[in-house]
Amino acid sequence: MLKDVTIGQYYPTGSVIHKLDPRTKILFTTAFVVMLFFLNNLWGYLATFLILLTITLLSKIPVGYIIRGIKGLVLIIMLTVVLNLFMTPGTPVATLGPLTVTIEGLKVATYMALRLIFLVIGTSIMTLTTSPIDLTDGMEWCMRFIPFVRRYAHELAMMMSIALRFIPTLMEETERIMKAQKARGANFETGNIIARAKNLIPILIPLFISAFRRADELATAMEARCYRGGENRTRMKQLAFEFRDGASLVLMFVMIIGLYLTTWIQIPLLFPV
């Protein structure tokens, strides 16, 4: 269950996409996510699909691995689809008891589902191809341009990198605690939602206690290694914006513009304009 989460994981393959400067990738992903919400017909989603497919192939990450990342979100996607399907007023196409499916509902539901799927795929490609260190470095750099956040850029980046470092450790720990509680007769599989939530308490409490203990020890270890915030700190790896980054930025700009242009297409595809 926990192993299905691919967001935030890094999958090194040494591809061109991996070698890009993290700032390039952050910039593109941000623009891409914003663009997703402007798309208003299937042509746009088709183009998005092609762009994502190209990037995925270039990144050499197995397609199955990326698809697995969506599995964890199936419930949310389903919920969105169902809600939009039945709650959107318009021309009815089918009725199911008190519920009516409309053309508009079908359209919105499809768009929302695609949007969510592409959003997850797009952002997970970024994290899969960027080492967490590069990612936080890139974000630290980007945060320098956001007023109010600027002052805490280093601290936020450090927190993010520590969080990423401890995700696998805490997951292992969760699984260990679950096994230990199961061995004591705990039941996580049956019962209604409330019963199941209650059953999580014997997992969460030991997990939290241990997380706090870890945090305390880690802080001591960091201080012992002369950590004193971002001031006067140097980095072993400097971010370097290279020719391929410039070239990719141009290409990405073209793609985003291309995506935007699809919103002007008047030819209906599957759904009326």
Added chain:
Amino acid sequence: MTKESNNRMIDVRDVHFTYPHNNENEAVVALDGVSLHIEKGEFVGIIGHNGSGKSTLSKLLNAIIFPTQGDVIVSGLNTKDQENLWTIRQTAGMVFQNPDNQLVATIVEEDVAFGPENLGVPPLEIRERVDRALAIVEMQAYAHQKPHQLSGGQKQRIAIAGILAMEPECIIFDEPTAMLDPSGRREVMETIKRLNRDKEMTVIHITHFMEEIVDADRIIVLDKGKVVMEGEPRSIFRQVKRLKEIGLDVPQMTELAYELRNEGMKMSDDILSIEEMVNALCQ
């Protein structure tokens, strides 16, 4: 400064340390008048039962905590002076017990770079230091791995590399093998001993495992916040009865020799290793 003190790595002078309160809200005396010194290049083992104050002592040496009374001098600098803080932490590095809770970065080499980055070392030099440190602990092959994919012993060696990259003069090991399996323990001990032997690193090794310190230069025994014994491994482990009284073990072979002697066998009282035991038995 006298010539003698030039050679002195660490000087602990009549140090008291009291934790302000425990769970029951009463003050706990962890160290009660400890005086000791560590010379440059020495390998000193510190042993003591749980609650003897050995972990407190280690944290005092690295200026993570400060004595309630008395002085801790590291390489001529008093830990009480705030301006010495970072120099002391750089001079006396520290490796902790839990390998997971001292690795900061998600990639091995980035973690080794963490210390020098904090010290503001220029990027190119950090690169050199990281490669050198990883070579010393023989972990170059793992430079791009994620820490959570390594074994306990390997993680601990990375932690050691992280300290080495700060170029300290002395490393304090606070029970670095306590959470490891036997093979991990062996890896880490070999690394520590090699550091002391080949790199002339001053090593202070706090441990529960007596076998790890049989070839130390000196052993210091703590009990209830006081130094109760001090000397060469042989002279310490000879006092089996006394060590047992304060809840400590002796190396297995010393224990065996002790029991054999109690049964009336003629047996020397300073046997530490299997080899010595074999020699004694085959005479």
